[in-house]
Amino acid sequence: xxxxxxxxxxxxxxxxxxxxxxxxxxxxxxxxxxxxxxxxxxxxxxxxxxxxxxxxxxxxxxxxxxxxxxxxxxxxxxxxxxxxxxxxxxxxxxxxxxxxxxxxxxxxxxxxxxxxxxxxxxxxxxxxxxxxxxxxxxxxxxxxxxxxxxxxxxxxxxxxxxxxxxxxxxxxxxxxxxxxxxxxxxxxxxxxxxxxxxxxxxxxxxxxxxxxxxxxxxxxxxxxxxxxxxxxxxxxxxxxxxxxxxxxxxxxxxxxxxxxxxxxxxxxxxxxxxxxxxxxxxxxxxxxxxxxxxxxxxxxxxxxxxxxxxxxxxxxxxxxxxxxxxxxxxxxxxxxxxxxxxxxxxxxxxxxxxxxxxxxxxxxxxxxxxxxxxxxxxxxxxxxxxxxxxxxxxxxxxxxxxxxxxxxxxxxxxxxxxxxxxxxxxxxxxxxxxxxx
Amino acid sequence: xxxxxxxxxxxxxxxxxxxxxxxxxxxxxxxxxxxxxxxxxxxxxxxxxxxxxxxxxxxxxxxxxxxxxxxxxxxxxxxxxxxxxxxxxxxxxxxxxxxxxxxxxxxxxxxxxxxxxxxxxxxxxxxxxxxxxxxxxxxxxxxxxxxxxxxxxxxxxxxx
Numbered sequence: 001x002x003x004x005x006x007x008x009x010x011x012x013x014x015x016x017x018x019x020x021x022x023x024x025x026x027x028x029x030x031x032x033x034x035x036x037x038x039x040x041x042x043x044x045x046x047x048x049x050x051x052x053x054x055x056x057x058x059x060x061x062x063x064x065x066x067x068x069x070x071x072x073x074x075x076x077x078x079x080x081x082x083x084x085x086x087x088x089x090x091x092x093x094x095x096x097x098x099x100x101x102x103x104x105x106x107x108x109x110x111x112x113x114x115x116x117x118x119x120x121x122x123x124x125x126x127x128x129x130x131x132x133x134x135x136x137x138x139x140x141x142x143x144x145x146x147x148x149x150x151x152x153x154x155x156x157x158x159x160x161x162x163x164x165x166x167x168x169x170x171x172x173x174x175x176x177x178x179x180x181x182x183x184x185x186x187x188x189x190x191x192x193x194x195x196x197x198x199x200x201x202x203x204x205x206x207x208x209x210x211x212x213x214x215x216x217x218x219x220x221x222x223x224x225x226x227x228x229x230x231x232x233x234x235x236x237x238x239x240x241x242x243x244x245x246x247x248x249x250x251x252x253x254x255x256x257x258x259x260x261x262x263x264x265x266x267x268x269x270x271x272x273x274x275x276x277x278x279x280x281x282x283x284x285x286x287x288x289x290x291x292x293x294x295x296x297x298x299x300x301x302x303x304x305x306x307x308x309x310x311x312x313x314x315x316x317x318x319x320x321x322x323x324x325x326x327x328x329x330x331x332x333x334x335x336x337x338x339x340x341x342x343x344x345x346x347x348x349x350x351x352x353x354x355x356x357x358x359x360x361x362x363x364x365x366x367x368x369x370x371x372x373x374x375x376x377x378x379x380x381x382x383x384x385x386x387x388x389x390x391x392x393x394x395x396x397x398x399x400x401x402x403x404x405x406x407x408x409x410x411x412x413x414x415x416x417x418x419x420x421x422x423x424x425x426x427x428x429x430x431x432x433x434x435x436x437x
Numbered sequence: 438x439x440x441x442x443x444x445x446x447x448x449x450x451x452x453x454x455x456x457x458x459x460x461x462x463x464x465x466x467x468x469x470x471x472x473x474x475x476x477x478x479x480x481x482x483x484x485x486x487x488x489x490x491x492x493x494x495x496x497x498x499x500x501x502x503x504x505x506x507x508x509x510x511x512x513x514x515x516x517x518x519x520x521x522x523x524x525x526x527x528x529x530x531x532x533x534x535x536x537x538x539x540x541x542x543x544x545x546x547x548x549x550x551x552x553x554x555x556x557x558x559x560x561x562x563x564x565x566x567x568x569x570x571x572x573x574x575x576x577x578x579x580x581x582x583x584x585x586x587x588x589x590x591x592x593x594x595x596x597x
Contacts, residue, residue: 003566003567003579004566004567082456091563092560092561092563093561094522094523094524094560094561094565095523095524095561095565096561096563096565097563097564097565097566097567099563100563100564127454131563132469132504132506133506133518133562133563133572133575134563135575136575136576136577168454170454170462170465170466171465171466171469171470172465172504173465173466173468173469173504173505173506173507174504174505174506174507175503175504175505176560176561187465188462189459189461189462190461190462190463190464190465190490190492190500191464191500192499192500192503193503193504208455208456208459208462249565249566250566251524251527251528251565251566251568252523252524252527252528252568253527253528257565257566257567257568258566258567259566289523293522293523293561323524323565325523325524325527325565327527331527335526336523336526336527339521339522339523339526340522340523343522343523343560343561346560347560349503
């Protein structure tokens with residue numbers, strides 16, 4: 001049984017097997033339309049598969065929202081080197097807990113999606129890179145791969161078609177940065193997860209210096225439905241240029257937090273009140289981080305918004321990886337900004353100076369500030385340091401640390417001011433009391 | 438250095454999953470799986486893995502120092518990892534962490550004198566919708582209250 005009750009408002013495409021008995025088994029998968037899309041794809045040309053994915057308006061579910069079909073189209077048709085398909089299961093963006101469920105409850109859907117990607121770009125091997133903490137998921141995936149190989153859905157000659165595709169499962173060992181595509185490839189090759197300079201992009205030179213398609217777990221998991229039902233049907237579930245459904249991870253101050261599959265463009269306020277059951281204790285909404293900790297916070301009055309990539313971009317935030325973090329009126333925004341910065345300072349790989357030093361300065365500033373030892377000039381200094389990280393790093397981690405910080409200061413300046421002159425945090429007394437043992 | 442037959446089988450499988458000549462790709466998972474068996478990444482393990490993958494010990498060390506799950510010193514038999522990142526913070530993760538430290542009388546990254554428990558404040562575990570979340574070794578626990586953590590610790594202690 002999944003971790004939370006489903007909502008009647010869900011549109012279950014990727015999660016339709018969640019809750020079925022043995023949903024991860026090949027038998028359950030086959031009994032519910034599994035590997036039908038792969039059979040269909042084996043009768044299509046690579047160009048037709050890519051066209052169908054383009055038609056679906058599927059955009060990368062890892063955070064950047066890049067159109068998946070376009071990405072696949074960047075892989076050169078002719079290559080002297082073998083090509084690879086890599087799935088990013090390094091789920092670590094604070095607020096995000098969906099790939100874990102897709103791997104746990106429907107590993108064959110992921111494997112099928114990767115095999116279809118292999119067909120589309122001419123790759124014969126794929127890697128699922130899974131964060132090290134997800135050891136039980138690695139076991140589930142390895143079992144699924146073995147099952148699929150045993151019955152001819154993977155291997156040297158899939159279903160007698162002459163097409164061969166193998167899937168391997170690789171464990172990480174604790175690093176947020178390895179969720180960044182080029183750092184992931186470094187880790188996959190046995191090195192520190194330090195990002196690569198691009199270009200060349202992975203489509204040209206990725207895993208083992210070979211052309212590589214690299215997508216998020218959820219992105220591949222959407223592919224079987226797209227091929228089975230057609231790209232247009234998937235696109236029609238969402239909004240223009242934002243096809244399909246998406247797994248939204250509702251967390252924070254909610255009566256019914258959980259992972260829910262909803263159409264792209266679903267209204268954020270409805271998500272909070274009708275899907276997530278509203279805010280406990282009848283408290284008022286203060287703010288929402290709409291797509292994981294890297295995304296600039298929205299004030300309550302900005303939350304009447306369609307949850308798709310373009311609407312969030314217009315509101316100067318991001319849809320990111322689908323992590324919707326809800327904060328009630330008692331939440332201290334200085335404390336939230338501080339905790340998020342602790343994270344980025346911890347996870348910075350240290351390669352780019354603005355990120356390595358900047359996140360550390362910001363961490364010290366925000367700690368000091370929350371302790372009531374900040375000065376008025378620190379408020380602008382926080383924004384200034386953050387803006388000096390922006391756009392000055394090789395990978396997006398620097399921006400991911402800077403953007404939410406700038407938004408916290410701009411939108412909640414009054415709360416920063418309330419911490420000045422040695423005043424204790426005005427929200428301190430409202431923290432949840434924990435009894436001593 | 439000798440490993441269990443299961444670990445040797447795991448290494449063999451790993452080494453076959455990369456293109457020829459790319460065996461050093463196995464480094465990160467090899468270190469983690471070996472650490473699970475022997476408790477820490479010891480200097481002997483670094484030497485052994487370096488020899489098997491034809492890397493220098495320095496190259497292996499540099500990888501060990503990068504990944505947060507790889508450690509040079511053993512942790513407790515039950516390593517309690519408590520997330521205090523944003524979603525867990527909002528639902529009591531920091532208080533849960535403080536509670537665990539008080540309960541066991543140790544601080545972050547410390548081990549109880551009997552070697553049974555250790556605590557680590559960790560970053561996002563990917564369980565945000567069921568916060569606060571902890572992982573004890575590789576087992577997830579969701580929506581953990583201080584009382585539930587007490588019960589868990591007490592039940593683990595009774596096993597010994």
